[in-house]
Amino acid sequence: MPIVPSVFIRQGEVREALKRAEDALKPDVIRIRANLGSDWTDEPAIFFRVLLSDTASQPNNLQMVAQRAATRIIDEVKADDSGFHAYFNFRSESEQAKLNDPDWA
Amino acid sequence: MSLPDDLLEQAKHLANREPKRPRQASLRRAVSTAYYALFHLLISEATLNWKRAEQRPRLARLFEHGKMREASDGQSRQCKDFMKSNPPPGPDLDCAVQLELVARTFSQAQQQRHTADYDNSKQWTRTEVLTQIALVDAAFQSWHTIRDESDAQTYLVSLLGKPRGHN
Numbered sequence: 001m002p003i004v005p006s007v008f009i010r011q012g013e014v015r016e017a018l019k020r021a022e023d024a025l026k027p028d029v030i031r032i033r034a035n036l037g038s039d040w041t042d043e044p045a046i047f048f049r050v051l052l053s054d055t056a057s058q059p060n061n062l063q064m065v066a067q068r069a070a071t072r073i074i075d076e077v078k079a080d081d082s083g084f085h086a087y088f089n090f091r092s093e094s095e096q097a098k099l100n101d102p103d104w105a
Numbered sequence: 106m107s108l109p110d111d112l113l114e115q116a117k118h119l120a121n122r123e124p125k126r127p128r129q130a131s132l133r134r135a136v137s138t139a140y141y142a143l144f145h146l147l148i149s150e151a152t153l154n155w156k157r158a159e160q161r162p163r164l165a166r167l168f169e170h171g172k173m174r175e176a177s178d179g180q181s182r183q184c185k186d187f188m189k190s191n192p193p194p195g196p197d198l199d200c201a202v203q204l205e206l207v208a209r210t211f212s213q214a215q216q217q218r219h220t221a222d223y224d225n226s227k228q229w230t231r232t233e234v235l236t237q238i239a240l241v242d243a244a245f246q247s248w249h250t251i252r253d254e255s256d257a258q259t260y261l262v263s264l265l266g267k268p269r270g271h272n
Contacts, residue, residue: 040219041171057232063239067206080185085178087216095230 017076024072028056028065030093032073033104036084045085048073049104057092066090109149112142113241120234132229133221139241140218143211146245147173150252151261168264174215176263180208200254203247208260210244213237 018032030051039045050073056065070088073079079086096104106114119135120127148168152161184205192198217237220227251257 039216041174045216052232059235059239062232062236063243066236066240067243085212085216087213089233090236091230092232095232099228099230101228 014077017078018073021069021073021076024076025069027053028061029053029069034077035103039085039087043085044083045087046077046079046082048086048088050088050090051096051104052090052092054092054094057090057095062090107149109142109146109245112138112145113238113245116142116238116241120231120238127231127234129229132231132234135234136221136229136237137218139238140214143214143241143244144170144173146248147207147211147261147264150248151264154258154261169266170215172266173264174212176260176266177208177211180260180263181205181212184208196254200251200256203251204254204257204260206247207244207251210240214241214244 033049116135116139122131184201
């Protein structure tokens with residue numbers, strides 16, 4: 001059973017951490033959203049949704065952009081110390097504009 | 106090409122199969138196939154160490170998704186702890202960086218595969234899928250860089266599960 005650190009209890013601090021990550025990752029990253037849940041093994045997990053600029057979403061850029069973003073987000077949110085598994089999904093700005101998915105807004 | 110390489114190529118093909126409006130079925134299968142590419146890469150590398158080639162397929166079937174995931178999480182943690190200890194630049198650090206990428210990507214890809222195969226409420230986009238495939242592709246490249254390193258070979262053995270008496 002993981003110990004839930006205060007950073008996850010204080011949602012404001014999570015938002016601040018995500019904001020810091022967003023600022024550091026501009027202009028590739030437009031915004032980051034996250035929610036807590038469980039993964040398929042029932043382990044506690046944090047799911048990050050990272051909205052990328054259309055330029056950053058070009059296929060040749062994805063690997064580098066995704067790795068850089070994931071590393072920065074994990075560092076800012078201290079996901080490694082939390083006992084939560086961190087998972088990432090990346091979408092482009094134009095994809096979100098078409099889908100208008102509230103979870104990514 | 107080998108089965109893992111073929112699967113990775115197939116994942117890329119599926120992700121780009123419909124240039125304008127990708128079908129969810131194609132995207133889901135692409136995510137799943139990318140996971141299986143890495144799954145079979147690691148298993149084939151592990152079974153290569155078995156001297157009797159004709160028994161390797163039988164040995165391969167002993168590997169389980171959950172145990173491989175658990176081993177990968179442990180390997181990722183171990184590599185990160187080593188990296189945090191400020192080791193000097195050199196082959197050990199290089200290996201840890203690459204091995205951590207492989208292990209972390211395996212866990213990520215497995216979760217994505219589970220969502221792609223079983224959660225029909227999830228709407229996939231091409232960028233989500235291409236990112237996943239790009240990360241698996243990077244894990245392939247990293248693996249080929251470190252495959253002969255002792256820590257990499259130990260990771261392969263760990264994929265079978267924990268030794269008896271080990272909590």
